[in-house]
Amino acid sequence: MKGLLFKSKPKTPVELVRQTRDLLIYTQRNSDVRESKREEKMMELSKTMRDLKCVLYGNGQSEPVSDACSQLTQEFFREDTLRLLINILPKLNLEARKDATQVVANLQRQQVQSRLIACHYLEANIDLMDILVTGYENTEMALHYGTMLRECIRHQSVARYVLESEHVKKFFDYIQLPNFDIAADAAATLRLGPFNYVSGMNI
Incomplete structure (x- = not known):
């Protein structure tokens, strides 16, 4: 009974993002802490x-709430949470990587007051595309980074950056990688609509 009376309130979307950011910063700065403490923070x-x-996709029992999604999106892109997450992703366990990939993918489509603020953030932090593209060279991370990259280049300005960079040549190496799943993923990215639209390619 006592446990029910003092059950903690669910965190707001803003609080969730701030907690995530704090944990990402902690993980980035404290790689040499004792194993038990590190495991606790990773959990x-x-x-x-x-x-x-759950906020962005719903939890199976209820649909996502647009106001909560907007609050989460605004807070996520208010500071460098995306950069932290992309850099820390290899340290997460497989399920957390999958969740993080789905979160990043969803955020690219979230509108706040009719604006895709993810697009504005990426334009100001375009070097993140360098990390995502070269992620295909990491067998363990390629599919996660590839999924994130495909969602990011749905923004035409971001697709244009990748196409006009030296990275675009790498895709023709990636699609010939011996790992079939990674090669197919790279091919799917290369065929994505915005790439074709911006470049005039017909792949």
Whole structure:
């Protein structure tokens, strides 16, 4: 009974993002902490990623609430949470990576007051595309980074950056990689509509 009376309130979308950001910063700065402490923080981070996904996608019993999604999106792009998440992604366990990938993908489509603020953030932090493209060279991370990249280049300005960079040549190497799944993923990215629209290619 006592446990029910003092059950903690669910965190707001803004609080969830701030907690996620704090955990990402902690993970980035404290790589040499004792194993038990690191595991504890990674478990917390996995839970917050799951909670973020529930806000954006719903939880199976209820649909996502647009106001909550807007609050989460605004807070996520207010600071460098995306950069932190992309950099820390290899340290997460597989389920947390999947959740993080789905969160990043969903955020690219979230509108706040009729604006795709993810697009504005990426234009100001376009070097993140360099990390995502070269992610195909990491067998363990390629499919996660590839999914994120495809969602990001749905923004034409971001697609244009990748196409006009040296990275675009790498795709013709990636689609010939011996790992079939990674090669197919790279091919799917290369065929994506905005790439064709911006470049005039017909792949």
